[in-house]
Amino acid sequence: MAQVEATTERVVKADADTVFDTLADYSGTRQKLLPEQFSEYEVREGGDGEGTLVHWKLQATSKRVRDCLLEVSEPTDGELVEKDRNSSMVTTWRVTPAGEGSSRVVVTTTWKGAGGIGGFFERTFAPKGLGRIYDAILARLAAEVEK
Numbered sequence: 001m002a003q004v005e006a007t008t009e010r011v012v013k014a015d016a017d018t019v020f021d022t023l024a025d026y027s028g029t030r031q032k033l034l035p036e037q038f039s040e041y042e043v044r045e046g047g048d049g050e051g052t053l054v055h056w057k058l059q060a061t062s063k064r065v066r067d068c069l070l071e072v073s074e075p076t077d078g079e080l081v082e083k084d085r086n087s088s089m090v091t092t093w094r095v096t097p098a099g100e101g102s103s104r105v106v107v108t109t110t111w112k113g114a115g116g117i118g119g120f121f122e123r124t125f126a127p128k129g130l131g132r133i134y135d136a137i138l139a140r141l142a143a144e145v146e147k
Contacts, residue, residue, distance in 0.1 A: 004112075006110075038056050068089070070085070
């Protein structure tokens with residue numbers, strides 16, 4: 001099984017604290033940022049950053065639905081880490097200043113992929129598909145914080 005990784009980034013016109021707080025607001029803003037590939041969103045514990053437990057289903061393709069139960073941590077300033085209790089998937093959101101009044105948001109998801117030919121296709125196509133989903137989230141994030 002090989003490690004699969006998908007990374008997407010965007011610069012938004014808002015300060016890093018505002019962007020981070022918006023991403024960490026699982027009980028409020030975060031659900032509004034999610035595109036149609038996400039369903040059954042539910043905050044089960046916490047709701048603001050560290051200590052949050054959040055559930056959703058992610059339909060990455062017409063045939064592939066992941067049931068995600070994510071534990072949220074904040075290992076360093078400007079970093080949110082979502083570890084899925086149901087799989088090896090880990091998503092890290094990093095928010096850093098990017099000039100006056102702007103921030104760079106980088107989202108990276110890793111997981112242990114399948115082996116064999118299925119794994120080849122997963123490593124080839126899954127990062128691109130997930131990248132499109134994250135592009136949509138980052139566009140909604142930008143629209144939210146740049147108001």
